[in-house]
Amino acid sequence: MNKPLHQFFTKDHQRIDKILNKALENADEINPKYYHQFRTQLLRHIKMEEKILFPAAKLVNLEVMQKLIPRYRLEHGALTALMVPPPDFNLIKVIKYLLQKHDFAEEETGGLYDVCEALTSNQTQEILDQLAETKEVPVHPTNSAPIALESAKRALIRAGYNYDEILQNAS
Helix, strand or coil, X not given: CCCHHHHHHHHHHHHHHHHHHHHCCCCCCCCHHHHHHHHHHHHHHHHHHHHHHHHHHHHHCHHXXXXXXHHHXXXXXXXXXXXXXXXXXXXXXXXXXXXXXXXXXXXXXXXXXXXXXXXXXXXXXXXXXXHHCCCXXXXXXXXXXXXXXXXXXXXXXXXXXXXXXXXXXXX
16 A cells, blocks of 8 residues: 555654764764754654644544644654753663654554545645655753753653653663
């Protein structure tokens, strides 16, 4: 079965992962140039889902999407909050953990992308055109104030994750 939206978003996940991996090529430090690219591209990806994909699918079947969207919105909020503090290797572990869980749930058979693809099958090209035109989200410099990390931790808790537990269980 041809799944152009699923393929588009899955390839975008892979592209964003590659940028993060470039930021981590040096085991001693995080490359700020590539980490900035990672931040802007991850936020652009979230914007594409929130502003284009979700609304298009909701127009077709509001009830189905109202059941699916809350989890992804909470995870998007947590990921967005994790983009605020300056990166360190613990923050990156948590980001990678959440992205792995989040991306899998979107990409798995019968997951979010399959549902949205089925609901919006009559508008695929229109949606792909809108996605291609999506601009980057402007970002502020990272914020080293303790409240930035504390806010991110609270956003993670709302999404069902615990920052410290993720670090304890990370290998």
